[in-house]
Amino acid sequence: MSEDSKNKATFNVPIGPVHPALKEPILFTFKMDGELVEEVDFAPGKCHRGIEWMGMRRNPVQIVHLTDRICGICGVSHSLAFARAVEQIAEIEVPERAHYVRTIIAEYERLQSHLLWAGVAAHELGFDTLFFLAWRVREESMDVIEYLTGNRVNYGIVQVGGVRRDFTEDQFPRIEASLQYYEDIAAKLLKLFLEDKTIQIRCKQCGVMSKREALELCTVGPTARASGVAMDVRSDSPYAAYGDLDIAPVLPHHYLGLTNGDVYDRIVVRLLEVVQSVDLIRQCLANMPPGEVLWEKKYPKILAACKKATGEAVGRVEAPRGECLHYVRMDGNPSPQTWKVKASTYSNQLSWLKMLKGEQIADIPIVVASIDPCMSCTDRVAVVRDDRTDILTKADLHRLSVEKTRRLAQWS
Amino acid sequence: MTRTIHTPEEIAAVFTEKFGDAIGEVTIREWAEGLKKTPNRAVWIRMSRDIFHDAVQCLVDIDYPHLGVISGADIGDEIELLYHMWIYFGERGQEIKVTLAVPLQKSDLSIPTISDIIPGAVYSEREKQEMLGIKVAGIPDSRGLFLPPDFPEGVYPWRKDETGIREDMVKNLWAVGRPTDRPAPPVTPKEEKKKEHEAEPAPAGDTPEQSPPAEPETGEVKNDE
Numbered sequence: 001m002s003e004d005s006k007n008k009a010t011f012n013v014p015i016g017p018v019h020p021a022l023k024e025p026i027l028f029t030f031k032m033d034g035e036l037v038e039e040v041d042f043a044p045g046k047c048h049r050g051i052e053w054m055g056m057r058r059n060p061v062q063i064v065h066l067t068d069r070i071c072g073i074c075g076v077s078h079s080l081a082f083a084r085a086v087e088q089i090a091e092i093e094v095p096e097r098a099h100y101v102r103t104i105i106a107e108y109e110r111l112q113s114h115l116l117w118a119g120v121a122a123h124e125l126g127f128d129t130l131f132f133l134a135w136r137v138r139e140e141s142m143d144v145i146e147y148l149t150g151n152r153v154n155y156g157i158v159q160v161g162g163v164r165r166d167f168t169e170d171q172f173p174r175i176e177a178s179l180q181y182y183e184d185i186a187a188k189l190l191k192l193f194l195e196d197k198t199i200q201i202r203c204k205q206c207g208v209m210s211k212r213e214a215l216e217l218c219t220v221g222p223t224a225r226a227s228g229v230a231m232d233v234r235s236d237s238p239y240a241a242y243g244d245l246d247i248a249p250v251l252p253h254h255y256l257g258l259t260n261g262d263v264y265d266r267i268v269v270r271l272l273e274v275v276q277s278v279d280l281i282r283q284c285l286a287n288m289p290p291g292e293v294l295w296e297k298k299y300p301k302i303l304a305a306c307k308k309a310t311g312e313a314v315g316r317v318e319a320p321r322g323e324c325l326h327y328v329r330m331d332g333n334p335s336p337q338t339w340k341v342k343a344s345t346y347s348n349q350l351s352w353l354k355m356l357k358g359e360q361i362a363d364i365p366i367v368v369a370s371i372d373p374c375m376s377c378t379d380r381v382a383v384v385r386d387d388r389t390d391i392l393t394k395a396d397l398h399r400l401s402v403e404k405t406r407r408l409a410q411w412s
Numbered sequence: 413m414t415r416t417i418h419t420p421e422e423i424a425a426v427f428t429e430k431f432g433d434a435i436g437e438v439t440i441r442e443w444a445e446g447l448k449k450t451p452n453r454a455v456w457i458r459m460s461r462d463i464f465h466d467a468v469q470c471l472v473d474i475d476y477p478h479l480g481v482i483s484g485a486d487i488g489d490e491i492e493l494l495y496h497m498w499i500y501f502g503e504r505g506q507e508i509k510v511t512l513a514v515p516l517q518k519s520d521l522s523i524p525t526i527s528d529i530i531p532g533a534v535y536s537e538r539e540k541q542e543m544l545g546i547k548v549a550g551i552p553d554s555r556g557l558f559l560p561p562d563f564p565e566g567v568y569p570w571r572k573d574e575t576g577i578r579e580d581m582v583k584n585l586w587a588v589g590r591p592t593d594r595p596a597p598p599v600t601p602k603e604e605k606k607k608e609h610e611a612e613p614a615p616a617g618d619t620p621e622q623s624p625p626a627e628p629e630t631g632e633v634k635n636d637e
Contacts, residue, residue: 043557044558045556045557045559045560048558048559048560050569053570053577088443096446099445099447215478216530216531216532217531217532218478218479218530218532218535219532220478229502230501231478231501231502232501235504235505236498236500236501236502236504236505236506236507237452237505237509238445238450238452238505239445239446239452240445240446241445241447242446242450243445243449243450244446244447244448244450248504249502289447312494313443314454314480314511316480323478325480325496327481327483327494327496329485337485338484338486338570340483340484346481347480347481347535349535350535
């Protein structure tokens with residue numbers, strides 16, 4: 001170690017907790033050694049709403065609509081996980097057609113979530129034309145979701161015992177048109193994201209997490225799969241219609257031939273899952289059985305069945321960001337005795353500690369974004385050194401990231 | 413990677429043989445959805461706290477588990493912690509859920525940490541400490557997680573006894589009412605419609621001429637049905 005670096009004092013950089021693009025405000029504290037991140041700590045809970053507490057004072061038919069509002073992106077995942085838990089306790093058999101409706105809407109949710117993430121990732125790198133393209137492409141799935149459920153977010157389609165709306169034959173042409181649209185544009189997206197030199201130099205060997213670390217830190221979803229952990233609830237514990245479909249976890253080595261566990265691999269996994277979702281929706285349309293979509297049309301009867309039920313169960317689904325699970329315990333009262341929600345980011349957050357260590361300050365936005373926590377929480381950065389406090393804004397951090405891209409582009 | 417896949421019954425047997433009386437109720441459940449009814453299999457094992465740490469190690473020896481979450485239920489005199497874990501993921505439809513449930517007496521709410529075996533568990537353990545007021549012995553990081561720093565001490569949101577959320581901490585939206593100190597909206601209040609005006613037949617006068625032929629028609633259709 002040179003004299004110079006010995007004299008450098010480390011300093012703490014808090015980032016957050018509030019950022020307008022963020023659903024979950026979070027406070028980061030980085031211990032910096034010059035440009036390098038030495039240690040990371042974070043404090044979530046800046047918008048803890050006590051939803052579980054609220055739920056334990058409501059009945060399952062009410063909670064299903066509360067779960068829609070846990071997350072703005074994975075509305076179906078939460079309500080589906082909760083409904084599955086209650087169905088297991090009350091032994092409610094969901095009609096077969098409802099399983100297919102649930103699968104189709106869940107895959108559309110994955111499409112829009114992954115494309116939203118891809119756009120944001122491009123923006124963090126300063127590649128704004130790609131950001132605009134990804135979000136324009138995403139609109140197609142939002143339009144179809146609105147066409148099918150009536151809403152862009154908070155679809156309100158899942159009910160305990162099935163779904164509240166059927167997807168009818170006359171809607172299939174519109175669905176098919178959107179699948180065709182994504183098939184046509186998939187190759188272009190893959191080329192733009194994966195063969196672009198800027199993205200490669202910024203994302204390869206950046207924010208690396210090994211397979212062992214991914215396992216030990218209990219990571220889930222695309223974050224775990226990008227590190228080579230073959231884990232996908234849809235394939236491991238098939239629910240809804242996934243047991244009938246041809247599906248396997250998407251791993252980076254399928255595309256690249258090897259697994260690095262870096263940010264680039266996380267882009268690969270998410271983009272390939274967009275292609276996979278299109279295929280899954282098509283399989284669903286081809287095999288959709290006829291029949292009812294709700295176990296019981298009269299809601300008071302659903303409620304009565306829930307009230308009588310006693311027992312405990314876990315409803316678990318693969319949300320776009322990874323495993324989402326709801327533990328419910330009913331004891332014969334209208335409201336659940338216990339309700340525990342575990343969203344996918346809950347499991348993935350610890351991986352930041354590993355990924356960010358040793359990275360540069362300009363890499364923080366893209367590494368934080370790479371687990372798709374919603375978005376980088378870099379609204380406001382206060383650099384505390386000795387007694388002086390300099391405030392870096394989100395714009396400053398973003399500028400640093402863009403500058404690094406430009407610099408690298410010049411050198412290469 | 414070669415791994416032998418055991419059935420849920422075999423996994424339950426491993427635990428009962430190794431730990432004997434310390435294992436309580438064991439239930440094996442199956443739930444299947446879809447046309448093919450692919451089963452999701454689960455083993456729920458209730459056990460005493462003394463063997464819990466060894467039991468997690470025993471599960472790791474079978475297959476390194478994915479810890480989904482630790483959930484906790486306040487059931488009167490006891491708090492039951494449930495460690496939801498999955499093994500054999502990556503094998504199509506072969507995954508098995510293993511839930512280890514550990515009841516803790518409220519007089520002694522302490523449980524050994526498993527973060528030495530599964531480092532990621534520390535996150536969920538921290539949450540249980542602040543939400544249920546249990547004590548995780550040997551936890552490497554015992555700070556709070558989700559609750560704000562000014563949250564009162566000794567209040568645990570998931571508890572159903574006197575240490576739970578107090579009535580005076582709850583803010584009901586409906587009780588907040590409308591603000592009274594705001595300027596009046598720049599809208600002129602609507603004049604109340606007079607009842608006479610509604611009854612005035614001037615515009616309605618045309619309709620009776622049109623409607624008589626329409627009404628009998630619909631009536632006839634109904635009769636045909």
